[in-house]
Amino acid sequence: MSLTDDMSAEMPGKRGRRPRRNAPKMRVLAVDDDQSILALLQTALSALGLFEVSIADSGEEALRQIERADKPFDCFLLDIQMPAMNGIELCREIRGLRAHHKTPIVMLTAMSERKYIDESFVAGATDYITKPFDFFELRSRLSAAQRMNQEHARASDSVEVARKLKKELDSNLMISLSDPVAMTDIERMLGHSEFENYVMQLGQTKRFSSYVMALKIVDIERHHATLSNADFREAVQETGRALSRFTRKTGNILSYRGNGVFLCACHGKQAILTPDHREALNRMLATMMAGRRFDVVFELDVGGVVSLRLTSRSGALFALTKATTMLETPEAIGGATSRRGRGNAAAEPSQRNDRLAYEAVLKDLLTDEPSLNRY
Numbered sequence: 413m414s415l416t417d418d419m420s421a422e423m424p425g426k427r428g429r430r431p432r433r434n435a436p437k438m439r440v441l442a443v444d445d446d447q448s449i450l451a452l453l454q455t456a457l458s459a460l461g462l463f464e465v466s467i468a469d470s471g472e473e474a475l476r477q478i479e480r481a482d483k484p485f486d487c488f489l490l491d492i493q494m495p496a497m498n499g500i501e502l503c504r505e506i507r508g509l510r511a512h513h514k515t516p517i518v519m520l521t522a523m524s525e526r527k528y529i530d531e532s533f534v535a536g537a538t539d540y541i542t543k544p545f546d547f548f549e550l551r552s553r554l555s556a557a558q559r560m561n562q563e564h565a566r567a568s569d570s571v572e573v574a575r576k577l578k579k580e581l582d583s584n585l586m587i588s589l590s591d592p593v594a595m596t597d598i599e600r601m602l603g604h605s606e607f608e609n610y611v612m613q614l615g616q617t618k619r620f621s622s623y624v625m626a627l628k629i630v631d632i633e634r635h636h637a638t639l640s641n642a643d644f645r646e647a648v649q650e651t652g653r654a655l656s657r658f659t660r661k662t663g664n665i666l667s668y669r670g671n672g673v674f675l676c677a678c679h680g681k682q683a684i685l686t687p688d689h690r691e692a693l694n695r696m697l698a699t700m701m702a703g704r705r706f707d708v709v710f711e712l713d714v715g716g717v718v719s720l721r722l723t724s725r726s727g728a729l730f731a732l733t734k735a736t737t738m739l740e741t742p743e744a745i746g747g748a749t750s751r752r753g754r755g756n757a758a759a760e761p762s763q764r765n766d767r768l769a770y771e772a773v774l775k776d777l778l779t780d781e782p783s784l785n786r787y
């Protein structure tokens with residue numbers, strides 16, 4: 413029995429579901445300068461019946477195929493180490509295309525150094541898988557990417573309808589406190605799912621002295637209740653810009669989680685944000701908000717630090733929960749203002765992280781699949 417025959421027999425029966433009849437296949441473009449990897453990806457993924465796989469052996473060829481495609485691709489698999497244009501450069505080029513601003517991009521590469529992980533996610537990668545990989549994990553990640561693609565499509569459709577109904581509806585749209593406000597064009601600021609994938613990849617590598625910490629906007633509930641929707645959104649975004657600027661030298665990776673909470677991942681103890689940084693950070697934030705003529709000035713509390721060293725993918729998600737929980741503990745932060753602005757609002761992102769962490773633990777237990785070796 414061939415590899416693909418074995419996969420076809422094993423995967424639906426043991427761990428997956430057979431594809432729904434007439435279900436649309438996910439259109440994937442795999443880019444790698446290794447022809448054997450391309451052939452394996454195309455054959456094995458196509459055998460699952462869930463994916464329609466095209467291949468390109470260079471970044472330039474990939475861009476040509478993207479331009480010529482009758483329908484936009486649903487997902488990209490990119491190797492990093494390629495001649496002429498590497499995978500990170502290609503990722504950045506794809507993100508610059510209007511049709512693929514939100515399309516999932518999965519880095520599939522032998523490069524496990526932290527430098528490449530950081531650069532990939534900053535360039536716009538959605539997920540990161542290191543070789544050697546197994547096809548069960550790859551299928552799982554692609555399925556997650558497909559769900560993300562569908563969510564983005566639904567969101568885009570909703571926004572388009574809103575624009576047609578009323579020109580300024582977007583700025584007046586009611587914002588829930590728990591919603592992760594979009595942080596577009598802010599350096600090193602990742603989306604919700606992308607940040608989780610990034611942190612889980614750090615946990616999986618088990619090599620780096622990496623840490624995650626949480627910061628929260630003080631009195632966020634009061635600000636949300638008193639500011640207009642547009643002003644609240646813009647003030648949160650300006651806070652994200654200030655945090656990005658403050659951590660520029662250390663290159664910390666950031667994400668806004670909703671409820672006024674930012675998460676910050678860093679490498680090395682010298683890059684850790686502590687309560688001692690609070691005054692300087694808030695001074696910069698106040699200056700930036702005053703320059704933009706905001707009627708209010710936000711302040712940030714700095715929470716405790718959680719190490720990601722020697723943890724697993726599931727443990728990395730628990731670290732996010734722990735960092736957020738530590739932020740809710742006044743003694744973990746220090747300072748009189750650290751007791752303000754705390755309520756049940758932060759429970760929502762913590763509960764979501766708990767759920768995702770338990771799902772990741774379950775996945776860790778189920779991925780010990782004897783019928784497939786790593787490739």
